Amino acid sequence: MQTITLYGIKTCGSVQKARRFLDSRAVAYKFVDWKNTPLDSSELECFVQAVGVDTLLNTKGTTYKKLGLKEQNLDEQGKKHAMLANPLLIKRPVIVYKPSSASAMQVLVGFDESRLVEVFG
Template identity: 55%
Template sequence: MQVQVYGIPNCGSVKKARSFLESHGVEYVFVDFKKTPPSRDKIVYWIQKTSLQVLLNTKGTTYKKLGLKEQNLNDEQKIQAMLQNPTLIKRPVIESGDVVIVGYDENVLQVLL
C-alpha cells in the first residue's frame, strides 16, 4: 500500500515520522508542502477523514503571525487560509489507503506497520 507523507522537510514532527517509517521499513513518498501545496480537494478530504480542528495548526507560528484566532474565521475561510498558507496545516499528514493520520504519534503510526 502506498504511503504518502506530507509536510515540510525541516519540521521536527515530520523528521520524526519519516525516521519512524524508515526504521520500520515502510516505504513512502514525501510531498513537500512548500514545493507542492495541497489542493482544496486534498484539504477537504483530510478534513473529512479527521476534522478541521485536527488539521488546522492553531499552535504554530503562522497561525499566530496571521492573527487568525482574533478573526473568528468560518470553516470555509479556514480552508482558504490553509490553501494560501500550507504551514497552517498540522504536520505531518500521512496517507495510506483510506487512513489519514495528522501529527506525529508513534502509537497511531503503528497502524502502518
C-alpha cells in the same frame, strides 16, 4: 500495506520524526513537501473529510499567531481557505494510507508514535 503518502515540510521536526519512524521499519512511502508542491483543494478536502478542519488546523504554531487568525474567528470555509493559502497552518505530518482491510483512505495528523506503531507496526 499499500500506498502511503506523507505530507509536510522537510525541515519540520515532527515530519522528520515520522520519516525516521517509517524508514526504520522499511515502510515505503511517497513524501510531498508543501514548500515544493503546493497543496490543492481536493487534497485538503480529503483531509478535512477524514479528520475535521479543527484537527487539521495548527492553532499552536507561529504562522497561526502571526496571521492573527484567532481574532478573525473564521468559519470552516475561512479556515480551509487559510490553510490552502498557507500550508504552514496545517498540523504536520499528514499521513494518508489505505489499509488493505478498509475501503477508504485513512488520514493521520501529527506525530503520534503509538498510533504509528498501531498502523505500521
